[in-house]
Amino acid sequence: MTRAVNAICLKTVGLKVSCLIFTIVAFCPPSATGEAHTPPEYTISSSHPNDSAMHKDMLRCRVLYAKVNALFDDNFNFTSGPMMQMLTEIMDITMRYPGADTLLSDLYGKMAICYQDLGKDEDAVASLRKAKALRKNKKPDRSLFNIYLTLGNLFMKSYAYDSAEYHFTYIEDRLAQFRGLRKNELHRLWNELGVLHYNYGDHKLALNYYQQALQNGLSVFPPQAEQIVMVQNNIIAVLLRLDRPHEAIRKYHTLISYGNTLPILFHNLGKTYQRVEKYDSALLYLKKAESLASDDVLKIKLFNNLAITYIGLKDYDQALRCLDNAILLNRRFYKTKNAALAYSYMNKARICEQQHKIIEALKEYQAAIRVLHFDFNDSSFYTAPDDLNNVVSRPYFFECLHNKAIALRKLYETSPQHQHLQASFIHYEKAAKMMDLIRKSYSSEEAKLLFSNHTHMVYEEAIATAFELYEHTKEERYKETAFAFSEKAKMTVLSEALGALKLKKLPGLPTDLISEQAQYKRNIGRLLVRLGDTRDSAVSLKIRSDLAASEIALSKIEDQLEKNKRYRNLKYDRKPLGISEIRLRLQKNEALIEYYLAQHDAFIFTLTADDFTLHRVPLSSSFFDSFEKLKASLYAAGEGVAYRGASPSYTVYKHLVEPVSGLINDKKNWIVVPDGMLSYIPIEALVSDTAASRFVIEEHAVRYTYSSLFLPAADETSSDGSILAFAPFDHVKKMPDIHPLKGSGKEIGALQGTLYYNEAATKTAFLQQANAFDVIHLATHAETFSEDPLRSFISFYPGLQQAYDSKLYMPEIYALDLDKTKMIVISACEAGSGKLMNGEGLISLSRAFAFAGCPSIVTSLWKADDELTATLMISFYRNLKKGYTKDEALRNAKLEFLHAGQDHRLRSPVFWANFICIGDASALYNDSTIYTISAIVALILLLVMVFLKVKKKHRPVPAFSEEELN
Structure with a gap:
C-alpha cells in the first residue's frame, strides 16, 4: 500500500494506510491467542446438494x-492489487452460499481499504455502503463501528461534511452500545470528530475532541508513536487558529526535536511562520516538507502554501508557478469540487490584486466561488449564489465572498460605476449571512467570540459601502441596512445566550435536558475556576480532560435541544429590530444613539419616535489622542492627582455628540449603544460647554444598552423591590491582600432587605439566594483581568477553604440563572471593565451578569473612593424609592455630587461618573409620596361625600349650585 496517515485531511508518509485508518480497522478482530481468523457466520447448512464442493470451498476460503x-494484522503490510484478488476470490466463494452476511460485510470493509489505497474512493464508499446494508438490524459491534467510522472518513475526505457528520454522530450517539471497543478505536473516533469540527471552523470543540483522542491514545501508544504525534500536530493546528502562533511554533519545534520527520510537521511549521510573516523561515520548512512528501494531497497543500510564502516575499512568478502546479495536481487527484482547488484560485486572485489587476482578480475569485459551490457555475463576477448552504467549505466560501466584495469596491474606486458598488454591497450582504451560518455551527461562547473578533472588519466595510450608496441614491433601504449591519455586529453571542435562557421554558422541551444543560454549565464553570487555580501539571491535565468531556457533552445536549425547530429559530433568528419597531419602543423624551467605530470614521445612528438619521464623522488623530488622555484622567486619577480631562473631554464631545446634538438635545433621556473603545468612557462625563464647564449629565439622563434588540417592548411592571445585599469587607480582621471597605456597611445598611455583613457574606449564601430577590447589591472587591477575562472575579468573605470558595469567577456567573432578578448593582471597582472584543464590547463581570439573564445592571468602570461610593449609592436608592427610573435615579445622585457646593473637588467626574446604568431602566418602585397624597385626597373626598349625604337627610333644600359649594 502507498497511502499514509491523514491528519486534518492531509496525508503523510510512514504508515501503510489512509488518513482515517491509521490503526488496524478490525472488522473481524484477531483472537486473544493470535490465531488465524475464522470467517464469521461461515457455518453453512449440511443439506447443501454438493457437500464435497462446499467442503473444498470452505477449505480454500x-x-x-x-x-x-x-496481512492486515501485520500493520497493513500488503499490496492492494494482490489483496483485492484474494478478497474477490473469497467473495466469489461466499456468494455461492446463503447466510454469510457478516463475513460479506467484513470482506466489503477490507475491499474499501484497498480501494481507498488505490485512489478509488468512490468504489471504497460503494463497498462500505454494501457492508453497512448487510449489517442492517444487527446489534452494534466493532465491525459496524469501523464501517461507519471509515465511511465518515471517506465522506470528509471528499468534503461531504454533512454525510461525514451523520456517520460519526451515529457512532457517538450509540457509543455505549458498541461493546468491546478498544481505546485505539476511540482514539480514532475522537480524532476524526476533531478533524470534522476543525473543518467546520469550530476550533474550540475540535480541540476538546483532540484532547480526548490524546488521552485515549496515550493509554495505548508510546508518547513518541506516530499516532500520538499526529494528534499533537492537530492540537497545535488549533492553537494557530486560536491566534496563538508563537506557542504553536514552540510546540512544533519540540515535536521535531524528538526526531519526528513527518513532512506534515515541517509543512505546518512553515505555514505557522507565514502567520508571523517570517517568510524565509516559512520557505525553509516548506521546502523540507516538499523533499519528504510523497502524498498527492500533501503536495497540493504544499504548493498552495509555498505560493503564499512567495507572495509574502513578493516573488509573484514563483508563486504563480506553485499555484499552477497545485491546480494541475488537484484536477488529476480529485474528481469533485474541493476547498484546496478554491484556495489556489483565491491565492491567484491575491497576486492579481497586489499587481493592481482587479478585473483578473475578480475572475479568479469567481472561479473559486464556482469551485466552492456545488450547483453554481455562473462566470460573471457580478453574480454570487443565493443558496449559501450547498457549499464545500463554509469558512472558505465566506472568505471568498468577503475578498470579492473588497475587490469590487476597489474596482469602483478605479472605475466609479454604480454597478460595481452595488455588486460589492450584495457580496457584503451574502458574506454577513454566511457569517451567521458559521457562527450558529459553533458550540462554545469562546469560539463565537473569537469569530466575531476576526470578522468585525466585514461589518465596518459593509456599513461604509451602504453609507456611500445611501449618499449617492438617497434610498432609505441603504441607511436601514447600514443600521442592521451595525446591530448584527454587536452582542450577537450575548443575544443568542439570552434567547436560549428565555426559551428554556418553551413547551415541548425535555425538562431533563434543560436540567442536564444547567448542570454541565455549572460544572464547566467550576472546572475553569479550578484550572486557573491549580499549578500541579498532573491535576491540570486531569481537569482539562474533564473539561473537554463536559464541553463535548454540553454541545451534544444543545444539539438535541436545537432539534426543536421553534427553539432553534427563536434562539438564532434574533434579527435586528426594524426602524419602525424601535420607534414604537422609544418614548417621546428618548433618543437612541448608536455608534459604530471604523478605522478612520465614526458612524452615528440616531433614532427618536419621529426620526432616523445616519452621520459619518471623520476621526482625526486629535480625537484618538484626546480619547486616551480622557481615559487616563478618569482611570488613573487618585488621591492628590488633579483631573485634567476637561479639554480632551470636549474634543471627544465635538466628534461624538455635537454632530447630532441638534437632533437629540431636546430629548431628556439618551440610550447609548457604544462600540469598541467607547465602552470605556461614559458619555455623561463629556464636557458639552467649556465656557460654562457643563457636562452632558446636567441636561440628560444616560443609560447604555448592548444593542437596540435589548430595548424593552413595554414598561416593566413594578415589583416589590426586595433586596439581597452583601458587604463582606465592612470590618475585616487583618488578612493578607484584603483591604477593608469601611463605607460598604453604611452603604447596604441604608437598604431595607436581606443584608449580609462580613463573615456572613459568603459565596455560598449568594449562590443559594441569588435568584429569589428583585435586587442584588454587591458592595465588595472585584478584580478584572483584561487579558484573561475568565480569571476575573467578585470577592465574598474568605473562609478557610480554597480561594475559589470565596470568589465568584466569571465562568460561574455565566452559569447562573438570574431570570427573576430585576437589577444587579455591582458596587465594586472596575466590574464594568474588561477585555475589549470587537463585536461584543467589554468582556466584563457586568456582561457576565447580563449573560445570566439580569436585564438591568448598575456597575463601575474604574476605582473610586469607598466613602463617596457609599454616599452615591445611598442617594441612588433614595431616588429609586421616589419612583424614578434607574437612569434618572443615578443621574440625580450624580448631580448631588456635581452641585455639592461645599466640596468643589466633587465636580470632577472621577468621583461620580464611574457608575453607569446598563439595560432596562424602568422604575423599580411606585412613588410612595404620590400614593400617600392620593390616599389623603381620596379620604377627604369620601368624608365630604358622607357629610353632604347626612346633611341632605336632615335639611332638605334645593340642590347646591357650584358657586355655593365653592
Missing part, C-alpha cells in the same frame, strides 16, 4: 481468509 487477516 479458510486458507485465503487467514492469509488476508494475517
